[in-house]
Amino acid sequence: LAKTTQPISMDSYEGQEVNITCSHNNIATNDYITWYQQFPSQGPRFIIQGYKTKVTNEVASLFIPADRKSSTLSLPRVSLSDTAVYYCLVGDEGDSSYKLIFGSGTRLLVRP
Amino acid sequence: GAVVSQHPSWVICKSGTSVKIECRSLDFQATTMFWYRQFPKQSLMLMATSNEGSKATYEQGVEKDKFLINHASLTLSTLTVTSAHPEDSSFYICSARASGRAADTQYFGPGTRLTVL
Numbered sequence: 001l002a003k004t005t006q007p008i009s010m011d012s013y014e015g016q017e018v019n020i021t022c023s024h025n026n027i028a029t030n031d032y033i034t035w036y037q038q039f040p041s042q043g044p045r046f047i048i049q050g051y052k053t054k055v056t057n058e059v060a061s062l063f064i065p066a067d068r069k070s071s072t073l074s075l076p077r078v079s080l081s082d083t084a085v086y087y088c089l090v091g092d093e094g095d096s097s098y099k100l101i102f103g104s105g106t107r108l109l110v111r112p
Numbered sequence: 113g114a115v116v117s118q119h120p121s122w123v124i125c126k127s128g129t130s131v132k133i134e135c136r137s138l139d140f141q142a143t144t145m146f147w148y149r150q151f152p153k154q155s156l157m158l159m160a161t162s163n164e165g166s167k168a169t170y171e172q173g174v175e176k177d178k179f180l181i182n183h184a185s186l187t188l189s190t191l192t193v194t195s196a197h198p199e200d201s202s203f204y205i206c207s208a209r210a211s212g213r214a215a216d217t218q219y220f221g222p223g224t225r226l227t228v229l
Contacts, residue, residue, distance in 0.1 A: 030214045031214055032214050032215055034217065034218070036220070041203065041223065041225065042222060042223060043116075043118075043205045043207075043220035043221050043222045043223045044156070044205070044207075044220045045220070046217055046218075046219060046220075049217055051215075087155075091214050097144045097161050097163060097169075098144075098213065098214050099146060099158060099161050100146075100158070100207075100218055101158055102148075102155045102156040102157070102158070103155060104155050105155055
């Protein structure tokens with residue numbers, strides 16, 4: 001089972017900032033939080049990864065509170081091309097390796 | 113970010129035939145590779161985890177004799193769908209990470225669309 005919960009869908013308009021929050025109440029001490037973006041018929045594309053506090057790169061910011069039970073992906077000034085499914089992932093200690101189990105993701109629709 | 117490729121990007125085959133899909137990490141060595149399957153409008157489902165040089169570990173409900181996985185080198189993993197049937201039609205996506213450590217980012221390939229007639 002996925003270890004994360006996020007909204008099924010969100011709507012926004014071009015130029016707005018979008019914040020997608022993910023809950024991961026059972027996050028383990030060694031877990032990192034990773035966000036991916038997926039367009040139809042494509043593999044997931046890595047957006048950002050963090051362990052605690054705030055991480056920022058050229059496309060997004062990731063905010064993680066001290067208890068790490070949730071995280072928020074922030075997309076500044078979205079455009080139509082940001083319409084996609086966004087997945088928040090926390091790893092799972094498998095039998096052989098640390099692995100990522102996908103939840104349902106958040107379907108973001110950016111309107112003109 | 114790191115690049116993971118898949119070949120072919122799409123394949124159509126007749127029922128009963130076997131299909132091989134390749135997954136390559138192009139600019140890093142991947143000790144661990146993963147295979148996922150995605151049906152339309154659904155999320156990715158993990159099928160199996162493979163570590164270089166050892167047998168793959170399959171998720172519950174995935175038939176290991178039907179989905180053969182080989183991870184013979186640090187840059188190549190293959191998934192063979194044996195005796196494919198129409199219900200095996202799906203989008204197959206591989207991913208790779210440099211090691212099994214949590215801090216290592218997992219990168220995904222572009223996916224392979226399999227259609228079984």
